[in-house]
Amino acid sequence: MQHPVDLTQLPEGARKVLAGPAPLKMMAARGMAPLPPVAMMCALYGLAWSDDAGLRDAATKTLLGLPEAVVGAALGAPEFPAAVLDDFAARAVGNRAYVERVVRHPNAAGETVARIARTCDEALSETIAQNEQRLLSSPEIIEALYLNPATRMSTSDRIVEFAARNGLKVSIPGFEQIVAALKNQVIPPPSEVPLERDAAFVVALEEAREFSLDDIEEDDDGELRVKEGARKAEKKLEDMNVTEKIRTAMLGNALQRSLLIRSTNRLVAAAVLDSPKIGDDEIIKIAASRAVSDDILRRISSRGPWLRLYEVKLNLVSNPKTPVGEAMKLIVHLRESDMKRVAASKNVSAAVRTAANNHLKKRK
Numbered sequence: 035m036q037h038p039v040d041l042t043q044l045p046e047g048a049r050k051v052l053a054g055p056a057p058l059k060m061m062a063a064r065g066m067a068p069l070p071p072v073a074m075m076c077a078l079y080g081l082a083w084s085d086d087a088g089l090r091d092a093a094t095k096t097l098l099g100l101p102e103a104v105v106g107a108a109l110g111a112p113e114f115p116a117a118v119l120d121d122f123a124a125r126a127v128g129n130r131a132y133v134e135r136v137v138r139h140p141n142a143a144g145e146t147v148a149r150i151a152r153t154c155d156e157a158l159s160e161t162i163a164q165n166e167q168r169l170l171s172s173p174e175i176i177e178a179l180y181l182n183p184a185t186r187m188s189t190s191d192r193i194v195e196f197a198a199r200n201g202l203k204v205s206i207p208g209f210e211q212i213v214a215a216l217k218n219q220v221i222p223p224p225s226e227v228p229l230e231r232d233a234a235f236v237v238a239l240e241e242a243r244e245f246s247l248d249d250i251e252e253d254d255d256g257e258l259r260v261k262e263g264a265r266k267a268e269k270k271l272e273d274m275n276v277t278e279k280i281r282t283a284m285l286g287n288a289l290q291r292s293l294l295i296r297s298t299n300r301l302v303a304a305a306v307l308d309s310p311k312i313g314d315d316e317i318i319k320i321a322a323s324r325a326v327s328d329d330i331l332r333r334i335s336s337r338g339p340w341l342r343l344y345e346v347k348l349n350l351v352s353n354p355k356t357p358v359g360e361a362m363k364l365i366v367h368l369r370e371s372d373m374k375r376v377a378a379s380k381n382v383s384a385a386v387r388t389a390a391n392n393h394l395k396k397r398k
Contacts, residue, residue, distance in 0.1 A: 038083035039117040047073030063092035071108035144172025151178035207308035215276040238270035256324030321349035335360040
């Protein structure tokens with residue numbers, strides 16, 4: 035939300051202060067103007083965006099130091115402006131009680147609630163998720179909740195199903211895959227306390243943080259070796275249902291994604307490539323893996339941002355699992371020394387070797 039908004043949207047008392055002489059403005063900035071709670075907070079909001087540094091600093095300090103009774107009375111008023119709610123929530127981000135009051139206010143803008151939903155705690159995410167009318171009007175809140183690790187797994191399933199059922203457009207990566215997986219799962223109703231699987235999901239994310247890509251190795255035959263300590267993270271993944279695995283691909287770490295990309299479930303494997311957290315180092319290793327499906331390698335070879343990495347192109351061409359047509363498109367981009375190795379490799383198909391030899395002849 036852009037600030038400051040049109041100040042004519044503020045109550046009359048606040049407008050009089052903001053249009054008044056400098057002494058009145060400074061009096062209000064210091065919290066000394068005789069204004070009712072809503073007008074006072076709105077006046078402070080306007081002054082906190084003033085071009086005058088003195089007014090701005092004084093108003094900001096006063097706004098964050100108002101007595102709880104004043105703030106509570108203002109946030110309880112139905113006429114409290116959406117812009118001031120948005121600004122106050124950003125300034126009072128460390129005050130859990132105030133932020134919750136903003137979330138519960140009927141005037142809170144969808145973008146305000148979505149911003150809070152991205153990082154709020156579990157209890158507040160439940161409060162946000164249960165306001166279906168707001169989810170309908172602001173689908174971006176659903177995306178924010180889904181990508182917040184504090185949101186319960188059962189809640190994320192429920193709001194995704196809600197979005198699909200109501201035809202909402204949300205920007206959750208791999209949304210269609212999640213919806214498809216949910217058709218085969220039972221979605222539990224809202225609960226006052228986390229379900230057992232909700233707690234297990236949180237533990238799986240936390241325990242995996244101590245492991246990395248270095249804890250797994252793949253041999254030349256595509257067999258995966260997981261180091262002893264990381265096996266518990268692998269076991270946690272095995273115990274998950276499909277939507278839990280998909281969300282882990284979105285929120286988990288590189289080790290978990292490296293294990294999930296090898297899943298025989300196409301929805302799960304595809305979710306890894308859609309993850310907003312996936313890094314270049316992971317893509318480089320996936321492109322070389324003989325344990326992933328050819329569909330995954332085809333998807334990597336079709337994405338320009340990943341193909342800017344030379345290691346990705348080289349690994350795709352050298353990987354016998356890469357569809358021949360995709361590998362042959364990339365040969366031309368290889369350095370001569372690498373192209374010679376491909377031309378002599380017994381691991382790639384005859385067609386790829388022939389193409390490599392033809393390109394070498396052209397270069398000569």
